[in-house]
Amino acid sequence: MRMLVTKVKEAKLFVDDQLISSIGLGYIVYLGIKDTDYEGLVDKCVDKLIKLRIFHDGFDKMNLKLDKEKHEILVVSQFTLYGDASNNNRPSFTKAAKPVLARPLYELFIDTLRKQGYKVSTGVFGAHMVIESTNLGPFNLIYEIGE
Numbered sequence: 001m002r003m004l005v006t007k008v009k010e011a012k013l014f015v016d017d018q019l020i021s022s023i024g025l026g027y028i029v030y031l032g033i034k035d036t037d038y039e040g041l042v043d044k045c046v047d048k049l050i051k052l053r054i055f056h057d058g059f060d061k062m063n064l065k066l067d068k069e070k071h072e073i074l075v076v077s078q079f080t081l082y083g084d085a086s087n088n089n090r091p092s093f094t095k096a097a098k099p100v101l102a103r104p105l106y107e108l109f110i111d112t113l114r115k116q117g118y119k120v121s122t123g124v125f126g127a128h129m130v131i132e133s134t135n136l137g138p139f140n141l142i143y144e145i146g147e
Contacts, residue, residue, distance in 0.1 A: 001041045001105070002032040002081045002144045007054060011074050011133035013123050020129075021121035023072035028133060031109060032081025033102035034095055037146050042105060044145050046112045049073075054139060068117045075113070076123040076131065077106045099126060 006028045013021040029049065055064035055071075066073070079102065083091035097105070103125050113120045123129045 001037045001045050001146050003045055004030040005141045007136045007139040009134040009136050014130040015124050015127045020124060021074055023074045023121050026072035028074045030076050030078035031106060032078050033097040033105050034082055034146055035097045037105055041146050042108045042112055048143055072119045074121045075110050077125045
């Protein structure tokens with residue numbers, strides 16, 4: 001399981017020119033599911049995400065984690081995080097999980113965050129999405145767990 005975490009001031013997600021989701025200050029989490037991933041990895045990814053200390057404190061140090069009262073999360077399914085272009089110019093996505101595996105893990109990831117009290121918005125699984133965001137930093141972090 002691979003997460004690309006982007007710190008944002010705000011973000012909006014559209015499908016077919018329709019606004020689907022929007023968030024204020026927080027994270028966009030692009031979530032890639034690998035063909036060998038399983039439910040047990042979801043808790044580890046959620047735990048890592050909510051403990052990341054990448055917001056600045058009063059001394060301008062990255063020392064603060066997500067605050068349930070101040071921050072929001074936009075989770076976007078992103079199979080292209082498992083794209084491999086090392087041997088060709090056109091990426092291969094053979095390591096990305098098929099929807100039958102990826103969708104339930106994506107939904108479990110979202111449900112787990114919500115059960116812990118976080119405000120979570122989502123994209124549309126498998127849809128072509130347009131995302132507008134105002135990035136902070138910019139700050140992007142890749143986290144991977146699994147085989």
